[in-house]
Amino acid sequence: MKIKNQEDFWAGLMFVGFGALAIWLSTDYPMGTASRMGPGYFPTYLGAIMLVLGAIVAMMSLKSGNGEKITPFAWKPMIMLSLGFLLFGWGVDHIGFIPALFGLSVITAAAGQKFNVVEVLLMTVVLIAGAVGIFIYGIELPFPLFWWR
Amino acid sequence: MKAKYKMKTLLAGVAALAVTAVPVTVLAQAPAYPTKPIRLVVAFPAGGSTDIIARLVAQRLGEKLGQQVIVDNRGGAGGTIGTEIAARAAPDGHTLTMGTTSTHVIAPAAYAKVNYDPVKDFEPITLVASTPYLLVLHPGVKANNLKEFIALAKSQPGKLNYASAGTGSTTQLAMEMLNRAAGIDMVHVPYGGNGPAGAATLGGQVQALFGSMPAVLPHAQAGRLRPIAVGTAQRSPALPNVPTVAESGFPGFEVSLWLGFFAPKGTPKPILTRLQKELTDIAGNAEMKAQFEKNGASAVTNTPAEMTALMKTELEKYGKVIKAAGIQLK
Amino acid sequence: MESDIISNLALGFSTAVSPINLFYCFIGVLVGTLIGVLPGIGPVAAVAMLLPLTFNLDAVGAIIMLSGIYYGTQYGGSTTAILVNLPGESASVVTCMDGYAMARIGRAGPALAIAAIGSFFAGTVGTILVALLGPPLAEIALKFGAPEYFSLMVMALIAAAVLAHGSMLKTICMIVLGLLVGIVGTDVNSGMSRFTFGASGLADGLSFVVIAMGLFGFAEILCNLQDKADTASRDILNQKITGLMPTVVDMKAAFGAICRGTAIGAFFGTLPGGGPTISAFSAYAVEKKLAKDPSRFGKGAIEGVAAPESANNAAVQCAFITTLTLGIPHGATMALLLGALTIQGIAPGPQVMTQRPDLFWGLIASMWIGNAMLVILNLPLVGLWIKLLKVPYRFLYPAIMVFMAIGVYSVNNLDLDIYMTIFFGILGYIFIKLKCEPAPLILAFVLGPLMEENLRRALLISRGDPTVFITRPISAAFLIATALLLAFMIVPSFRKKREEAVADSEAL
Numbered sequence: 001m002k003i004k005n006q007e008d009f010w011a012g013l014m015f016v017g018f019g020a021l022a023i024w025l026s027t028d029y030p031m032g033t034a035s036r037m038g039p040g041y042f043p044t045y046l047g048a049i050m051l052v053l054g055a056i057v058a059m060m061s062l063k064s065g066n067g068e069k070i071t072p073f074a075w076k077p078m079i080m081l082s083l084g085f086l087l088f089g090w091g092v093d094h095i096g097f098i099p100a101l102f103g104l105s106v107i108t109a110a111a112g113q114k115f116n117v118v119e120v121l122l123m124t125v126v127l128i129a130g131a132v133g134i135f136i137y138g139i140e141l142p143f144p145l146f147w148w149r
Numbered sequence: 150m151k152a153k154y155k156m157k158t159l160l161a162g163v164a165a166l167a168v169t170a171v172p173v174t175v176l177a178q179a180p181a182y183p184t185k186p187i188r189l190v191v192a193f194p195a196g197g198s199t200d201i202i203a204r205l206v207a208q209r210l211g212e213k214l215g216q217q218v219i220v221d222n223r224g225g226a227g228g229t230i231g232t233e234i235a236a237r238a239a240p241d242g243h244t245l246t247m248g249t250t251s252t253h254v255i256a257p258a259a260y261a262k263v264n265y266d267p268v269k270d271f272e273p274i275t276l277v278a279s280t281p282y283l284l285v286l287h288p289g290v291k292a293n294n295l296k297e298f299i300a301l302a303k304s305q306p307g308k309l310n311y312a313s314a315g316t317g318s319t320t321q322l323a324m325e326m327l328n329r330a331a332g333i334d335m336v337h338v339p340y341g342g343n344g345p346a347g348a349a350t351l352g353g354q355v356q357a358l359f360g361s362m363p364a365v366l367p368h369a370q371a372g373r374l375r376p377i378a379v380g381t382a383q384r385s386p387a388l389p390n391v392p393t394v395a396e397s398g399f400p401g402f403e404v405s406l407w408l409g410f411f412a413p414k415g416t417p418k419p420i421l422t423r424l425q426k427e428l429t430d431i432a433g434n435a436e437m438k439a440q441f442e443k444n445g446a447s448a449v450t451n452t453p454a455e456m457t458a459l460m461k462t463e464l465e466k467y468g469k470v471i472k473a474a475g476i477q478l479k
Numbered sequence: 480m481e482s483d484i485i486s487n488l489a490l491g492f493s494t495a496v497s498p499i500n501l502f503y504c505f506i507g508v509l510v511g512t513l514i515g516v517l518p519g520i521g522p523v524a525a526v527a528m529l530l531p532l533t534f535n536l537d538a539v540g541a542i543i544m545l546s547g548i549y550y551g552t553q554y555g556g557s558t559t560a561i562l563v564n565l566p567g568e569s570a571s572v573v574t575c576m577d578g579y580a581m582a583r584i585g586r587a588g589p590a591l592a593i594a595a596i597g598s599f600f601a602g603t604v605g606t607i608l609v610a611l612l613g614p615p616l617a618e619i620a621l622k623f624g625a626p627e628y629f630s631l632m633v634m635a636l637i638a639a640a641v642l643a644h645g646s647m648l649k650t651i652c653m654i655v656l657g658l659l660v661g662i663v664g665t666d667v668n669s670g671m672s673r674f675t676f677g678a679s680g681l682a683d684g685l686s687f688v689v690i691a692m693g694l695f696g697f698a699e700i701l702c703n704l705q706d707k708a709d710t711a712s713r714d715i716l717n718q719k720i721t722g723l724m725p726t727v728v729d730m731k732a733a734f735g736a737i738c739r740g741t742a743i744g745a746f747f748g749t750l751p752g753g754g755p756t757i758s759a760f761s762a763y764a765v766e767k768k769l770a771k772d773p774s775r776f777g778k779g780a781i782e783g784v785a786a787p788e789s790a791n792n793a794a795v796q797c798a799f800i801t802t803l804t805l806g807i808p809h810g811a812t813m814a815l816l817l818g819a820l821t822i823q824g825i826a827p828g829p830q831v832m833t834q835r836p837d838l839f840w841g842l843i844a845s846m847w848i849g850n851a852m853l854v855i856l857n858l859p860l861v862g863l864w865i866k867l868l869k870v871p872y873r874f875l876y877p878a879i880m881v882f883m884a885i886g887v888y889s890v891n892n893l894d895l896d897i898y899m900t901i902f903f904g905i906l907g908y909i910f911i912k913l914k915c916e917p918a919p920l921i922l923a924f925v926l927g928p929l930m931e932e933n934l935r936r937a938l939l940i941s942r943g944d945p946t947v948f949i950t951r952p953i954s955a956a957f958l959i960a961t962a963l964l965l966a967f968m969i970v971p972s973f974r975k976k977r978e979e980a981v982a983d984s985e986a987l
Contacts, residue, residue, distance in 0.1 A: 007914045008646065035938050037934070057648050074908075082901045085880070085897055086901070114873055131885060225683040315667065316670030344808050363821070444822075476670070
C-alpha cells in the first residue's frame with residue numbers, strides 16, 4: 001500500500017501520538033463531571049479529538065496525494081543551532097554575556113554552508129557591539145558581561 | 150579544506166578568549182555596604198499592589214543606601230518562584246526580597262511542596278506595609294451590612310457566589326474564615342488575580358468578594374461596590390464608616406496581607422541592622438505613609454523577632470482554614 | 480453633550496501639545512517602536528523598565544510616555560513580522576502570514592507602509608471612539624460574564640480555522656494542539672498544575688515569546704538552511720524590490736480592509752481579555768471571507784496586512800477605555816500602567832474623568848498625536864528596513880539568532896525557556912515539513928486557556944446548567960455567529976471536494 005501523501009501520513013501519526021500523550025498525562029488529574037469539570041476533563045477530550053482526527057488524516061493520506069517524498073531533514077543546522085542556543089543559555093550566567101554571544105554567533109554561522117573565518121569574526125564583533133549597546137546599555141538588562149563580573 | 154578552517158577558527162577563538170580574559174578574583178575585604186546595585190526580588194508581576202509598594206520603597210532605599218535598588222519581578226506559582234530564587238541567593242546583602250503573607254505563610258501551608266522554608270531560609274528584617282481586605286458586595290445584593298448579608302446567605306445555602314483572586318489566595322482564605330465563623334455556605338469562584346475578581350464582582354457575575362483593599366477601594370469609593378466590612382482589627386482610615394468584621398459579631402477576626410523585607414539566611418548582622426533602620430525610617434516618613442494610604446495600604450514596621458512570631462501565629466491560623474477548606478495546591 | 484466633548488478635547492489637546500508632553504510622547508513612541516522591533520522584549524518589559532523614570536514626572540507626562548510605549552510596540556512588532564517572520568507579540572502573528580509573503584516577493588515596502596498607514600487610521604478612529612463612547616462601551620464590557628467569554632472564544636477559534644491555507648483537518652488538529660499547549664500551567668479553577676512535569680518554570684504556563692520564537696523564528700531559519708545550495712543564495716529577497724510605497728491599486732484594495740479592521744479592533748479592544756490578538760485574526764478572517772479571490776491570502780495579499788494591523792492598533796487604543804474608565808486592566812501592560820497611575824496618586828476609575836479631566840483628555844489627545852508621530856517616524860524608516868533585507872542571509876540569520884536568544888532569555892532568565900525554544904523550533908521545523916500551519920496553533924494557545932477557564936466557570940456559576948450559554952443574549956449571539964461561520968466553511972469545501980473529485984476522475 002503506497003502512501004500517497006507523505007506529509008499527511010506522518011502528520012497524522014504525529015497527531016495520534018500527541019493525542020495519546022495528552023490522554024495519558026491527563027489520567028493524573030481528576031475528571032469531574034460534565035457539569036463540574038475537573039482539571040483532567042478538557043485535556044482528555046482534546047487529546048481524544050486529536051487522536052481521532054490524526055488517525056483520519058493518516059488514513060486519508062493513503063488514498064489521495066501525489067506520492068512526493070518529504071525533503072530530507074537538515075540535521076546539521078538543527079544540531080548546530082540548538083547547540084548555539086544552549087551555549088548561550090548556559091553561558092550568560094557562567095562565562096558572561098559577551099563570550100556567550102561569541103559562541104552563539106560562531107556556532108550559528110558554522111551551521112550554514114559558507115564559513116569564511118574573517119567574515120564570521122567581523123560579523124560577530126559587530127553583533128556583540130550592537131547587542132551590548134542595545135541590551136546592556138540601552139535597556140540595562142542585568143547580564144554579567146564576562147565571567148568575573 | 151573547509152573542515153580544517155573551522156577547527157582552526159574554533160581553536161583560535163578559544164585561545165583569543167583565554168588571552169583577553171584576565172579574571173580578577175581579588176578577595177576584597179568587606180567594604181562598606183552596599184558595593185553594587187541591590188536586587189529586590191518581587192515574587193509577583195509588575196504593576197500589582199505588592200510590586201507598587203516594593204517599587205516605592207526600593208526607590209527611597211536606593212537613595213538612602215547610595216546604590217540603586219533594582220526590582221526584579223519573578224512572578225508565578227503564587228509567589229513561590231520568586232521567593233525560592235531569593236532563598237537561594239548569596240547572603241551578602243545584595244539580594245533582598247519582598248515577602249508577604251502569601252509567600253511566607255500561605256504558600257508553605259497550601260502547596261504540597263515548596264522549595265524553601267520561610268523561617269529557616271530567610272532572615273526577616275522588618276515589615277513595611279499591611280493591606281487590609283475589604284468585604285464588598287455587588288450593589289444588587291439585598292444586604293446593607295454584614296448581619297444582613299449573613300442572614301441572606303443562611304437563607305440561601307449554596308446559592309451565593311463569591312470571587313477570589315485564585316485558589317489558595319488570601320481573598321479565598323478570608324472568605325472561608327468568615328464562612329466558617331458565621332456558619333454559612335457560599336460557592337467559591339476562582340479568578341486569575343485581583344483584577345479579574347474585581348471585574349467579576351463589578352459586573353454582578355458574583356455577589357461578593359473579600360478583596361484586597363488597593364484593588365477594590367476605588368470602586369467602593371465610587372459606589373460601584375458596596376463595602377460592608379473590613380477585615381482588619383481597626384477600621385480603615387479610608388473608609389471610616391465601614392465596621393470591622395470583628396465589631397460585627399466576630400471578635401478576633403483578623404485578615405490582612407503584610408509585606409516585609411527578607412534577606413537570605415546568613416546575611417551578616419550589621420547589614421540586617423542597617424537595612425532595618427533605613428526601612429523603618431522610610432516607612433515612618435509622612436510622605437511615604439500618605440503614598441501607601443492612597444494605595445489602600447498602611448505603613449507598618451516591626452522587628453525581626455516580631456516578624457518570626459507573626460509568621461508562626463499566622464501559619465497556625467491560616468493552616469486551619471486551608472485544611473478545613475480542603476485547599477491543596479501542587 | 481456635544482459641546483462637552485469639544486471642550487474636553489480642547490482641554491485635552493492643549494494639555495497634550497505642551498512642549499514637555501510632546502517630548503514625553505515622542506520618547507514613549509520611539510522607545511516603544513524600538514522595543515517592538517526587538518523580538519522577545521515586549522511592552523510589559525519596556526514599561527516595567529521605564530516605570531521608575533516616571534516617578535519623577537508628573538502624572539500626565541508619565542502616563543503619556545508609558546502609553547506611547549504601549550501602542551508604539553504594536554508598530555514595531557509588525558516590522559519584524561513582515562521582514563523576518565518573527566511576531567513581536569501575539570497580535571503580530573497574523574501579520575506574519577501575508578506580510579512575510581509580501582516581503583519574499585519584493586513587496587516589503589508596501590507591506591510596512593500599509594501597516595503604518597492602517598495603524599494610524601485605526602489609532603485616530605480609536606481615539607475618537609474612546610472619547611465619544613468610552614463609558615457606555617465599558618458598561619457593556621462589564622456585562623460580559625463567563626458564558627459570553629466562552630462563546631466568544633469558540634467563535635474566535637472557529638475563525639482561526641478559516642486562516643488555514645491547506646488541509647482543514649490538519650488545521651483543526653493544530654488548533655487542538657495549541658489548546659493543549661495552552662493547558663500547560665496552573666489551572667485557575669482548581670489550582671492544580673497541569674502538564675508541568677514538576678518544573679516550576681512551567682507553573683504559569685509556557686510563554687508566548689518562547690513558542691513564537693521557536694515556531695516562527697527558529698523553525699524558519701532551519702527551513703532556510705536546509706538547502707544544500709550555498710546559503711548566500713537564500714537571501715530573503717529573491718526578487719528585485721518593486722517600490723517602497725503602496726501603489727494606488729494597493730491603497731484602494733486596502734482601504735476597505737482598514738475600515739473593517741478598525742471596527743473589529745474597536746469592538747474587541749473594549750472587552751477585557753479580548754484584545755489585539757482576537758481583533759487581528761478576526762479581521763484577517765473577515766477579509767479572507769469577503770475577498771473575491773481568497774486564494775491570494777497567504778501569498779501576499781495586501782488586505783492580509785492592512786486588516787490585522789488596523790485591528791490590533793484599534794484594539795490597543797480602545798483597551799484604554801476599560802482601563803481608564805473602569806479601573807480594570809486588560810492585561811499585564813495595562814496593569815502596569817494602572818500601577819504607574821496609582822503610584823502617582825491617581826486612583827483609576829470612573830472618577831478619573833471628573834477629577835482629573837486634564838489627565839484623561841490629555842491622554843486621549845496625546846494618543847492621537849502619538850499615532851501621528853509613529854507614522855511620521857515609521858514611513859521613512861521603511862527604506863532603512865528594506866536595506867536590511869538586502870543583507871546576505873548568512874549574516875542575517877546569526878543576527879536573528881542572537882536577538883532571539885537574548886529576547887527569550889531576558890523574559891525570565893530561565894534556562895528552561897531556552898530549552899523550550901529549541902524544542903518548539905525543532906517542532907516547528909517538523910510542522911513546516913509536514914505542511915502543518917503554526918499560526919492556528921499559536922492563536923489557539925493564546926485563546927484556549929480563556930475558553931476552558933470560562934467554560935468551567937460558567938458551569939460553576941450556573942450550577943451545571945448548560946443552557947446558560949444560549950439563554951444569555953450576548954453569548955447566544957456569538958454561538959449563532961459560530962454556527963454560521965461553520966456553515967460557510969463546510970458548504971464551500973463540500974463543493975470543492977466534489978469539484979476535485981470530478982477533476983480527478985476526468986484526469987484519469
